[in-house]
Amino acid sequence: MPDIRSIPAATVPPARRGSLVVQKYGGSSVADAEGIMRVARRVVATRRAGDEVVVVVSAMGDTTDELVELAAQVSPDPGGREFDMLLSAGERISMALLAMAITALGHEARSFTGRQAGVITEPVHNGARIVEMAPDRILAALDAGSVPIVAGFQGVARETDTVTTLGRGGSDTTAVALAAALGARVCEIYTDVDGVFTADPRVAGKARKIDEISAVDMLELASAGSRVLLARCVEYARRHRVPLHVRSSFSGRDGTWVRDRQRSPEPSEPREPREGETEEMEDAIISGVAHDTSVARITVLDVPEGAGNAMRILRAVADAGIHLDLWARHTSTLSFTVPEAHGRAAVAALRRMRDDIGFRDVRHDTAVGKVSLVGAGIAADPRVTALFFEALDTAGAEVFMASTAQVRITALTREDDIAKAVLALHTAFGLDSDSGEAVVYAGSGR
Amino acid sequence: MPDIRSIPAATVPPARRGSLVVQKYGGSSVADAEGIMRVARRVVATRRAGDEVVVVVSAMGDTTDELVELAAQVSPDPGGREFDMLLSAGERISMALLAMAITALGHEARSFTGRQAGVITEPVHNGARIVEMAPDRILAALDAGSVPIVAGFQGVARETDTVTTLGRGGSDTTAVALAAALGARVCEIYTDVDGVFTADPRVAGKARKIDEISAVDMLELASAGSRVLLARCVEYARRHRVPLHVRSSFSGRDGTWVRDRQRSPEPSEPREPREGETEEMEDAIISGVAHDTSVARITVLDVPEGAGNAMRILRAVADAGIHLDLWARHTSTLSFTVPEAHGRAAVAALRRMRDDIGFRDVRHDTAVGKVSLVGAGIAADPRVTALFFEALDTAGAEVFMASTAQVRITALTREDDIAKAVLALHTAFGLDSDSGEAVVYAGSGR
Numbered sequence: 001m002p003d004i005r006s007i008p009a010a011t012v013p014p015a016r017r018g019s020l021v022v023q024k025y026g027g028s029s030v031a032d033a034e035g036i037m038r039v040a041r042r043v044v045a046t047r048r049a050g051d052e053v054v055v056v057v058s059a060m061g062d063t064t065d066e067l068v069e070l071a072a073q074v075s076p077d078p079g080g081r082e083f084d085m086l087l088s089a090g091e092r093i094s095m096a097l098l099a100m101a102i103t104a105l106g107h108e109a110r111s112f113t114g115r116q117a118g119v120i121t122e123p124v125h126n127g128a129r130i131v132e133m134a135p136d137r138i139l140a141a142l143d144a145g146s147v148p149i150v151a152g153f154q155g156v157a158r159e160t161d162t163v164t165t166l167g168r169g170g171s172d173t174t175a176v177a178l179a180a181a182l183g184a185r186v187c188e189i190y191t192d193v194d195g196v197f198t199a200d201p202r203v204a205g206k207a208r209k210i211d212e213i214s215a216v217d218m219l220e221l222a223s224a225g226s227r228v229l230l231a232r233c234v235e236y237a238r239r240h241r242v243p244l245h246v247r248s249s250f251s252g253r254d255g256t257w258v259r260d261r262q263r264s265p266e267p268s269e270p271r272e273p274r275e276g277e278t279e280e281m282e283d284a285i286i287s288g289v290a291h292d293t294s295v296a297r298i299t300v301l302d303v304p305e306g307a308g309n310a311m312r313i314l315r316a317v318a319d320a321g322i323h324l325d326l327w328a329r330h331t332s333t334l335s336f337t338v339p340e341a342h343g344r345a346a347v348a349a350l351r352r353m354r355d356d357i358g359f360r361d362v363r364h365d366t367a368v369g370k371v372s373l374v375g376a377g378i379a380a381d382p383r384v385t386a387l388f389f390e391a392l393d394t395a396g397a398e399v400f401m402a403s404t405a406q407v408r409i410t411a412l413t414r415e416d417d418i419a420k421a422v423l424a425l426h427t428a429f430g431l432d433s434d435s436g437e438a439v440v441y442a443g444s445g446r
Numbered sequence: 447m448p449d450i451r452s453i454p455a456a457t458v459p460p461a462r463r464g465s466l467v468v469q470k471y472g473g474s475s476v477a478d479a480e481g482i483m484r485v486a487r488r489v490v491a492t493r494r495a496g497d498e499v500v501v502v503v504s505a506m507g508d509t510t511d512e513l514v515e516l517a518a519q520v521s522p523d524p525g526g527r528e529f530d531m532l533l534s535a536g537e538r539i540s541m542a543l544l545a546m547a548i549t550a551l552g553h554e555a556r557s558f559t560g561r562q563a564g565v566i567t568e569p570v571h572n573g574a575r576i577v578e579m580a581p582d583r584i585l586a587a588l589d590a591g592s593v594p595i596v597a598g599f600q601g602v603a604r605e606t607d608t609v610t611t612l613g614r615g616g617s618d619t620t621a622v623a624l625a626a627a628l629g630a631r632v633c634e635i636y637t638d639v640d641g642v643f644t645a646d647p648r649v650a651g652k653a654r655k656i657d658e659i660s661a662v663d664m665l666e667l668a669s670a671g672s673r674v675l676l677a678r679c680v681e682y683a684r685r686h687r688v689p690l691h692v693r694s695s696f697s698g699r700d701g702t703w704v705r706d707r708q709r710s711p712e713p714s715e716p717r718e719p720r721e722g723e724t725e726e727m728e729d730a731i732i733s734g735v736a737h738d739t740s741v742a743r744i745t746v747l748d749v750p751e752g753a754g755n756a757m758r759i760l761r762a763v764a765d766a767g768i769h770l771d772l773w774a775r776h777t778s779t780l781s782f783t784v785p786e787a788h789g790r791a792a793v794a795a796l797r798r799m800r801d802d803i804g805f806r807d808v809r810h811d812t813a814v815g816k817v818s819l820v821g822a823g824i825a826a827d828p829r830v831t832a833l834f835f836e837a838l839d840t841a842g843a844e845v846f847m848a849s850t851a852q853v854r855i856t857a858l859t860r861e862d863d864i865a866k867a868v869l870a871l872h873t874a875f876g877l878d879s880d881s882g883e884a885v886v887y888a889g890s891g892r
Contacts, residue, residue: 093535110527
């Protein structure tokens with residue numbers, strides 16, 4: 001499910017500022033002085049081409065990991081207020097260096113912290129929602145002809161005047177929130193890959209870059225395991241109608257545009273397939289294949305009869321703050337998936353209830369993974385579902401559980417079978433490129 | 447001369463908060479996780495002993511140097527606003543880590559940036575003066591039983607809401623300003639040496655730690671080359687009557703107290719020496735020997751007669767923003783000293799005036815150094831001056847220029863002769879300890 005915690009209350013959308021581009025650069029793009037210079041040249045080139053630019057930066061390279069490691073060395077439980085203060089230092093370094101580098105190229109630039117940029121969040125730490133955008137100083141800087149450089153990932157809680165951070169993918173969220181508040185023409189998310197691919201190129205060598213994808217499909221790809229964009233950022237962009245352009249900071253090539261297409265991506269009800277539609281479906285409607293091996297399967301054995309028992313088990317997991325994904329019941333056995341990191345906690349929560357509910361045992365298996373096919377109209381076309389299971393079966397990937405949503409089918413299989421499942425689906429749905437080339441594929445940082 | 451740029455307008459002194467100690471830890475004290483833990487334990491021990499504590503921290507170890515180096519890599523001229531933003535990140539890291547470490551030891555601690563701590567400066571960058579202290583949030587944290595951890599070296603310009611930095615020795619200045627504003631009993635400056643010594647222990651093996659020194663003497667030692675405390679911080683403490691205690695964060699030993707003694711350190715007029723006073727002078731009045739090799743001697747040859755010419759030369763140097771120290775005139779030759787880093791600029795400023803004034807040439811010599819004797823009553827006792835020159839002469843250190851102030855005599859000699867000059871004065875004025883041990887001697891960071 002998309003994480004939509006960061007959506008502010010509905011605001012009056014600003015007038016579109018057609019000449020404005022918001023550019024977000026991840027940690028890998030500003031990993032060292034050379035990277036910062038490269039980004040500075042790109043910003044200046046955009047400016048010279050006639051656009052106004054607002055830049056959002058992440059911390060340099062591994063800075064955040066290093067700070068997290070330092071925190072772990074001085075405290076067994078380094079969360080809360082001080083953790084946000086610590087991590088927020090990373091973006092201050094990269095943004096100040098980038099502003100200097102742009103200034104050295106002859107363009108005026110000024111950096112702004114989250115607070116200075118008007119990123120107001122709720123007063124919680126280590127994952128706050130944005131509640132208001134008040135980018136007055138950014139607008140003033142733009143009007144003065146300057147390039148504002150904004151620290152990603154951070155905001156301020158107005159009640160306490162303390163630094164907060166936005167959680168995973170926070171810099172992308174900052175960029176999209178600024179693009180929405182300023183009415184930017186596009187929010188460009190720069191990363192170290194060429195865009196969003198039809199599958200992870202490390203797994204599917206013939207994966208190809210997607211030129212354009214709907215926000216709804218992108219949302220499903222992200223929640224199914226594609227790590228280039230986080231679901232939270234895509235959802236924010238969709239709600240505020242901000243076109244996203246995911247692209248590489250290492251090349252000048254176009255990346256992947258995420259924006260609503262003209263036709264509706266969600267047909268309102270199932271219909272009969274028409275002749276020749278398979279062709280169109282394969283070429284245009286299926287967006288890609290995603291996978292995620294960071295899941296665990298929990299199996300509860302011999303759950304006693306009684307309508308309330310399954311519900312009590314699921315509620316115990318939810319009450320422990322653990323997100324439940326697929327679930328299935330077969331006779332007296334209940335299975336479901338949770339994020340791998342929460343597997344032990346889920347088991348512990350259930351063990352405490354064993355005598356109370358009366359089930360026999362609970363088991364925990366991390367050697368599983370999910371593979372998903374994403375595309376508009378999947379739910380409307382039973383042939384897609386049939387081909388999906390047929391391809392997995394032919395490839396020898398056993399399916400333990402599966403679910404179908406409007407634009408996605410997901411199957412749980414053995415972790416060892418994930419690669420062949422991805423390849424099989426990629427080929428079966430006509431996604432293979434002729435000139436498939438391996439591309440290093442990584443997250444977009446925070 | 448002491449740098450007194452950072453003295454705010456006179457304010458009503460707060461009521462003394464007798465239980466409050468302000469502790470400042472330099473970069474060498476918080477260089478790594480181990481150092482941060484050591485500082486945390488010391489803070490908690492102070493707290494458990496019944497005192498309230500406010501902590502001021504510098505950036506970790508070489509962080510500042512690394513940030514400066516990064517800035518140099520992306521910009522040929524990385525000054526101004528962005529440089530302050532960049533450098534201020536260093537203290538945010540150390541203060542957040544220290545707050546976490548103290549919390550992990552079971553005491554509540556919260557970190558505050560310069561802005562949050564109410565350090566208001568003038569709106570200039572890379573060396574701003576504090577114009578106001580408004581530590582409301584620090585007081586509130588203290589009243590709530592928390593240990594406030596404050597970022598040294600940084601403040602905020604109220605007019606522009608931008609981060610500023612206080613320049614060299616800025617963290618010491620933050621600590622003293624907070625101690626003054628909060629009415630602390632003492633401001634403890636923790637460093638990697640045991641205190642202020644009677645001479646640089648790397649030069650004089652028998653140098654011994656000074657247990658107590660007047661602010662006036664400390665000021666002269668600092669301006670004459672002692673690097674443990676900067677003159678600016680001492681002057682600030684003196685004006686606001688804040689006792690300083692310079693000590694090591696690596697030991698529990700008492701260091702050097704800087705506070706006004708009961709007797710006046712500055713006799714109002716010269717008087718006849720009394721019998722037996724030499725003994726007392728040597729034991730108690732002479733504070734120490736300082737030296738400084740970062741000076742250059744400028745010599746202007748064949749300056750034409752005319753009262754205004756010497757003044758025009760000195761003014762040309764001052765107009766170039768260069769601080770002039772010793773100066774002397776012998777027949778038509780004018781000599782003076784400037785900081786070594788400004789030597790070339792001084793020569794360039796003078797060359798531009800050569801035809802105008804009509805002198806023959808200007809020369810520049812960096813192989814010189816200053817040695818100073820500091821102690822109360824020096825100006826009042828001609829025997830001190832006599833012994834000073836006699837000791838240098840016996841040691842073979844040629845004196846080019848000299849000056850005598852109320853509590854200091856300074857001589858300019860060859861850089862190669864500085865070490866023997868320091869040793870000779872240290873012995874002649876009875877400063878040698880019997881158990882002299884070499885101690886690593888370094889600056890207190892920023």
